[in-house]
Amino acid sequence: MRYKIIYTLLLITMSFGAYSQQKVTLSGTITMKTSTETIIGASVFIPEVKASAVTNAYGFYSITLPKGEYTIVISYIGFESIEEHIILTGNSRKDFSMLEKSKTLDEVVIKSNSSASNIQKPEMSVNKLSIATVKKMPAVMGEVDILKAILQLPGVSTAQEGATGFNVRGGSVDGNLVLLDEAVVYNTSHLFGFFSVFNADVIKDLKLYKGGIPANFGGRTSSVLDIYQKEGNNKEYHITGGIGAVSSRLLAEGPIVKDKGSFVVAGRTSYAHLLMKLADNDNSVSFYDLNAKLNYKINDNNRIFLSGYFGKDKMDFSNFFSNNYSNSFFNLRWNHTFSEKLFSNASVIYSKYDYGLKIKFVGIDWTSDIRNYNLKYNFSHNLSDKLVLNYGINSIYYQFNPGTIKPMDAKSPINADQLEKKYAWENALYISADHKLTDKISLNYGLRYSNFQRLGEQNVNNYANDQAVIFNPELQIYEEGTPTSVTHYNKNKKIIGFGNLEPRLAVSYTINDNQSIKAGYNRMSQYIHLISNTASVSPLDIWAPSDQYLKPEILDQVALGYFRNFRNGKYSLETEAFYKKTKNKADYIDGAELIAHKAIEQVLLNGEARAYGLELMLKKNTGKLTGWLSYTLSKAEQRTPGRNAEEPGINNGEWYRANYDKTHNLSLTAAYQLTKKWSFGGIFTYQTGKAATYPIGKYQYQGITVANYGERNINSLPAYHHLDLSATYIRKPDSKKRWKGEWVFSLYNVYNRSNAASMMFEQNRETGLSEAKRISIFSIIPGVTYNFKF
Numbered sequence: 058m059r060y061k062i063i064y065t066l067l068l069i070t071m072s073f074g075a076y077s078q079q080k081v082t083l084s085g086t087i088t089m090k091t092s093t094e095t096i097i098g099a100s101v102f103i104p105e106v107k108a109s110a111v112t113n114a115y116g117f118y119s120i121t122l123p124k125g126e127y128t129i130v131i132s133y134i135g136f137e138s139i140e141e142h143i144i145l146t147g148n149s150r151k152d153f154s155m156l157e158k159s160k161t162l163d164e165v166v167i168k169s170n171s172s173a174s175n176i177q178k179p180e181m182s183v184n185k186l187s188i189a190t191v192k193k194m195p196a197v198m199g200e201v202d203i204l205k206a207i208l209q210l211p212g213v214s215t216a217q218e219g220a221t222g223f224n225v226r227g228g229s230v231d232g233n234l235v236l237l238d239e240a241v242v243y244n245t246s247h248l249f250g251f252f253s254v255f256n257a258d259v260i261k262d263l264k265l266y267k268g269g270i271p272a273n274f275g276g277r278t279s280s281v282l283d284i285y286q287k288e289g290n291n292k293e294y295h296i297t298g299g300i301g302a303v304s305s306r307l308l309a310e311g312p313i314v315k316d317k318g319s320f321v322v323a324g325r326t327s328y329a330h331l332l333m334k335l336a337d338n339d340n341s342v343s344f345y346d347l348n349a350k351l352n353y354k355i356n357d358n359n360r361i362f363l364s365g366y367f368g369k370d371k372m373d374f375s376n377f378f379s380n381n382y383s384n385s386f387f388n389l390r391w392n393h394t395f396s397e398k399l400f401s402n403a404s405v406i407y408s409k410y411d412y413g414l415k416i417k418f419v420g421i422d423w424t425s426d427i428r429n430y431n432l433k434y435n436f437s438h439n440l441s442d443k444l445v446l447n448y449g450i451n452s453i454y455y456q457f458n459p460g461t462i463k464p465m466d467a468k469s470p471i472n473a474d475q476l477e478k479k480y481a482w483e484n485a486l487y488i489s490a491d492h493k494l495t496d497k498i499s500l501n502y503g504l505r506y507s508n509f510q511r512l513g514e515q516n517v518n519n520y521a522n523d524q525a526v527i528f529n530p531e532l533q534i535y536e537e538g539t540p541t542s543v544t545h546y547n548k549n550k551k552i553i554g555f556g557n558l559e560p561r562l563a564v565s566y567t568i569n570d571n572q573s574i575k576a577g578y579n580r581m582s583q584y585i586h587l588i589s590n591t592a593s594v595s596p597l598d599i600w601a602p603s604d605q606y607l608k609p610e611i612l613d614q615v616a617l618g619y620f621r622n623f624r625n626g627k628y629s630l631e632t633e634a635f636y637k638k639t640k641n642k643a644d645y646i647d648g649a650e651l652i653a654h655k656a657i658e659q660v661l662l663n664g665e666a667r668a669y670g671l672e673l674m675l676k677k678n679t680g681k682l683t684g685w686l687s688y689t690l691s692k693a694e695q696r697t698p699g700r701n702a703e704e705p706g707i708n709n710g711e712w713y714r715a716n717y718d719k720t721h722n723l724s725l726t727a728a729y730q731l732t733k734k735w736s737f738g739g740i741f742t743y744q745t746g747k748a749a750t751y752p753i754g755k756y757q758y759q760g761i762t763v764a765n766y767g768e769r770n771i772n773s774l775p776a777y778h779h780l781d782l783s784a785t786y787i788r789k790p791d792s793k794k795r796w797k798g799e800w801v802f803s804l805y806n807v808y809n810r811s812n813a814a815s816m817m818f819e820q821n822r823e824t825g826l827s828e829a830k831r832i833s834i835f836s837i838i839p840g841v842t843y844n845f846k847f
Contacts, residue, residue, distance in 0.1 A: 585601070
């Protein structure tokens with residue numbers, strides 16, 4: 058009996074070993090045939106065994122199969138599918154090149170999530186955009202704008218017309234982690250929100266995570282917008298550009314070493330300030346930006362990239378104020394393939410955002426900036442056809458300059474000053490897994506540990522009872538506290554530290570090839586904060602690190618969704634319900650002054666926030682008429698209760714609407730291809746008006762009428778809605794010539810709706826009566842742009 062048991066175990070072991078040896082790995086890179094640009098998110102499918110894989114952010118795929126003969130199918134939206142017979146006898150590397158279906162000008166298109174693989178994947182609360190029709194979506198002045206496209210998605214909105222940034226599922230603007238080639242972008246808007254900082258000509262791919270955020274991302278609590286620039290054509294030279302009514306752009310790309318290295322350089326500039334001068338307008342607004350990227354393929358296993366961006370905005374409003382701000386970054390990356398199953402990416406990144414404000418009638422010149430030095434090292438490990446691991450490290454060193462203050466001229470009463478600079482170090486370790494448990498159940502789970510340390514050199518104020526804000530019981534108001542002492546911390550000396558575990562989980566249950574149910578949970582930590590109590594079109598941005606008074610925000614979010622494709626993917630439906638709660642949400646005391654404040658903790662209290670809602674997106678993916686209807690029903694609230702029984706807190710400690718709360722958010726987007734020459738696009742948007750606080754009375758003080766305001770954000774601005782239309786004309790769509798051109802005609806705000814950016818309450822000097830004035834920014838705006846490529 059003993060020998061029989063041993064013999065049986067030996068047979069099992071030998072059989073298992075033989076089976077394991079039969080498993081081989083097929084890996085490689087998928088690129089565009091005309092330029093060898095890598096393709097992100099291409100599908101690799103083996104029908105014989107129903108195995109699949111998707112290319113990562115660098116175009117790399119890996120799939121493990123038993124030895125044998127197979128049919129491999131490569132597919133991607135906007136490209137001709139590849140079907141090839143292969144024989145696998147051992148580990149193999151095979152690269153594929155895909156041919157675009159259309160040879161017209163590059164466009165940006167919202168990808169259909171209608172494929173069976175997207176139904177089965179546990180990925181939820183994610184929207185993707187890739188290169189190939191957002192150019193057909195109307196935009197201000199005819200300029201294609203990726204952020205305008207994002208705003209048409211469910212769960213995404215903007216606080217008001219002309220505001221910078223965007224809000225996701227009731228989150229604040231600073232809760233969005235915006236990455237361009239892995240580098241942080243702190244301000245996403247140009248020219249009052251007319252344009253985004255992302256030049257669509259140079260964008261390769263982007264993905265917006267509203268929830269279910271993978272463990273390799275962290276540091277923010279609302280969303281992740283992950284954008285990659287093109288790598289350039291390494292076969293031939295091309296020029297792409299556009300000439301518009303307000304701005305123009307130009308892109309050049311080509312090989313450095315043919316089939317091994319390439320470059321891409323793109324620039325944009327506006328000339329609205331010149332038009333204003335011609336019209337004898339004293340105001341001036343302008344922007345410019347520059348994108349650049351180099352890459353070189355050392356061999357099949359090693360590739361290096363160098364990318365950068367610089368953009369600047371200048372705004373000058375007569376004798377009132379002027380405002381400048383700029384983003385810049387540099388990124389050096391190294392892709393390395395260790396084996397058919399193990400891929401890595403290492404990045405060293407420098408980012409900077411600076412902003413300045415001159416208030417002319419006061420005579421103050423104020424500048425501020427935030428810089429970070431970022432190291433990332435990520436690994437993608439394909440353990441089997443059912444299990445893929447992603448793990449790595451991320452380390453960021455921050456430098457904050459909250460303000461350099463100078464007098465504008467000798468007559469200014471302002472004294473020069475330098476607010477104390479602040480330093481911090483954020484580190485993270487993470488691991489996540491894509492795990493296909495059965496044919497119906499797929500999981501994505503992971504864990505991230507983040508650590509944040511405030512560092513010297515700095516003087517830190519100490520307060521009685523550790524309260525930088527005190528409550529005045531006689532006046533029933535909060536006031537700035539007075540420091541009792543100051544503690545000096547030497548350079549790199551730890552002031553305070555925080556550490557948080559951030560679990561992530563997403564699960565997908567496939568009902569059939571066309572239906573699935575998905576659920577997700579994620580915890581996020583945010584250690585740096587945008588200090589701003591305005592949604593003004595002129596951004597007032599002060600970034601501050603967490604400390605003993607300004608606590609890190611901790612978010613927990615759950616989501617549940619139902620996804621379905623109809624009529625072989627011609628139509629698709631996505632529905633999601635979400636609930637999110639945030640601890641340590643910073644709130645401002647009434648009357649808080651933020652500009653040049655030396656101790657920002659004296660005007661801040663820590664509260665909490667919550668948001669919940671239902672999102673729906675119905676899409677038509679094929680045919681001459683394509684588009685989608687998105688609708689969001691949601692609520693975003695904030696509360697800051699008193700710290701003890703005697704204190705009322707903010708707004709009497711009750712929940713109140715967040716500044717970015719939008720109960721209803723409806724968007725209808727359509728594109729119609731009439732002929733090869735003519736195509737049309739349209740967008741209708743409706744949103745509940747932004748939360749606002751109106752006066753509930755008035756009183757006289759020394760002969761001046763003063764408004765008395767009620768509870769915070771109990772009122773709303775008028776509803777926001779407008780219609781945009783566009784038409785695109787291609788004179789010779791079938792031309793074989795290298796030069797290709799198109800005209801884009803657009804009309805923003807077709808019926809000239811005066812949407813309120815804010816309401817102003819004042820006393821009429823002639824009648825003495827109180828009156829309310831609606832402040833609007835955009836009226837009807839026509840635009841025309843000529844795009845070309847050769």
